[in-house]
Amino acid sequence: MECQEIEVLVAPDGNVRIHVNGVKGMECASLTEALEQALGGETERELTWEAGDTPGHEGLSEHTTQSAG
Amino acid sequence: MSHLTRIRTKIADRDMLVAALRKLGYDVIEGPTTVRDVLLDTRPVDLKISLPQEGREIGFALENGSYTIVADWWRVSETSGDRLKRQLQEEIEEATHRVRQQYAVTATKEKLAEQGFDVVEESTEESGEVRLLLRRMA
Numbered sequence: 512m513e514c515q516e517i518e519v520l521v522a523p524d525g526n527v528r529i530h531v532n533g534v535k536g537m538e539c540a541s542l543t544e545a546l547e548q549a550l551g552g553e554t555e556r557e558l559t560w561e562a563g564d565t566p567g568h569e570g571l572s573e574h575t576t577q578s579a580g
Numbered sequence: 581m582s583h584l585t586r587i588r589t590k591i592a593d594r595d596m597l598v599a600a601l602r603k604l605g606y607d608v609i610e611g612p613t614t615v616r617d618v619l620l621d622t623r624p625v626d627l628k629i630s631l632p633q634e635g636r637e638i639g640f641a642l643e644n645g646s647y648t649i650v651a652d653w654w655r656v657s658e659t660s661g662d663r664l665k666r667q668l669q670e671e672i673e674e675a676t677h678r679v680r681q682q683y684a685v686t687a688t689k690e691k692l693a694e695q696g697f698d699v700v701e702e703s704t705e706e707s708g709e710v711r712l713l714l715r716r717m718a
Binding site (some may be wrong): 512513514515516517518519520521522523524525526527528529530531532533534542543545546547548549550551552553554555556557 | 582583584585586587588589590591592593596645646677679680681683684685687688690691692694695697707708709710711712713714715716717718
């Protein structure tokens, strides 16, 4: 069992930031897909790394890091 | 691993748009219908709401998969004094932002509930930003 957490910040103009924690690899990216579609699908994604993940990959795009998680 | 996603919100789902408008207290008139401008010309929209002031209407029209807001800015500028024009533009803009924000909140709760997430915290910051924290055990 792991606790998965999503923080969603909705700005006064309706734009959204979604922060996902505790979700591994591919699932991390797919988890919020339905929501992103409902919000029009115009997204920009950054991966961040926590303790225990491979270090030194900050800022790499999703496409180049999909197998790493 | 975690990720941060930024989304420039577009209103893509009609049912959730209607739910958001009702949550904001608007009477929603579901169409196809039309909105009329100050010169009583009409434009086709899929649904609409009325703003309290002078019965002005904001319509929503589906274009390329998302709803765009139809309000008659140029008619306002043509027929109104600067002060009224500014006031009406501000009113429309404010309503537009409120609708987009409520739509995003509604969509977040609904879509993530479908995936087993519960809202554990909900707050509105001083800036007007809404913060939702959702959790599930997996």
